[in-house]
């Protein structure tokens with residue numbers, strides 16, 4: 001598999017191209033860190049951008065939802081999509097309002113999503129969703145039965161037309177503004193998990209799984 005996903009006319013980063021990347025590994029790393037994607041599509045000239053969870057498996061992104069949702073009904077007919085994932089890494093406070101910015105890593109993927117028909121691939125995708133959120137959870141929780149599998153549509157978007165864009169680093173002010181007596185710097189942002197909260201109908205004798213505690217410690 002080539003290390004670079006060749007840019008097309010649509011995925012060539014035009015504005016601030018030094019922040020753009022088509023490196024497969026860099027793109028996959030951003031995707032694997034994200035929990036939420038936004039799926040953009042157009043129905044009868046009305047654009048919709050719907051947030052949903054997703055998982056990458058190999059060179060595909062899988063996302064799912066109720067079979068009745070508008071997004072999935074239309075996507076299964078082969079509508080073009082634009083799927084984005086954004087990681088907000090920091091607020092960049094410059095000396096001028098104009099130069100305020102954010103540090104971020106983001107991915108834009110274009111293509112046509114198709115509905116998965118085979119239950120084996122469907123199960124693999126559901127497993128990927130679960131394992132992505134909490135590795136080990138799939139084997140402990142009850143796995144989907146046939147009725148649940150039928151009620152869930154899963155779509156696959158091949159990662160063939162993709163770009164990443166990354167802003168890292170310090171404030172970039174205009175030269176004369178460095179003399180201003182204004183605080184400048186970065187406020188880092190992190191997605192931090194809290195302590196696990198037991199469901200009120202969960203038997204207190206059941207210990208908190210190690211992966212849930214680790215989740216908190218690693219956060």
Ligand SMILES: Cc1cc2nc3c(=O)[nH]c(=O)nc-3n(C[C@H](O)[C@H](O)[C@H](O)COP(=O)(O)OP(=O)(O)OC[C@H]3O[C@@H](n4cnc5c(N)ncnc54)[C@H](O)[C@@H]3O)c2cc1C
Nearest residue numbers: 010011012013014015086088102104106107108163164165
């Ligand atoms: C958290 C966050 C905050 C941002 N804030 C601002 C802001 O305030 N002002 C601003 O102008 N821009 C901001 N950006 C950058 C913004 O996403 C666009 O890159 C920028 O506005 C240029 O858009 P464009 O369509 O003209 O890009 P072009 O460079 O013309 O886009 C061409 C192609 O480049 C790729 N591309 C463009 N942007 C991205 C991206 N972010 N991630 C991955 N691929 C991309 C796509 O494949 C796109 O089709 C922000 C990005 C993030 C993630």
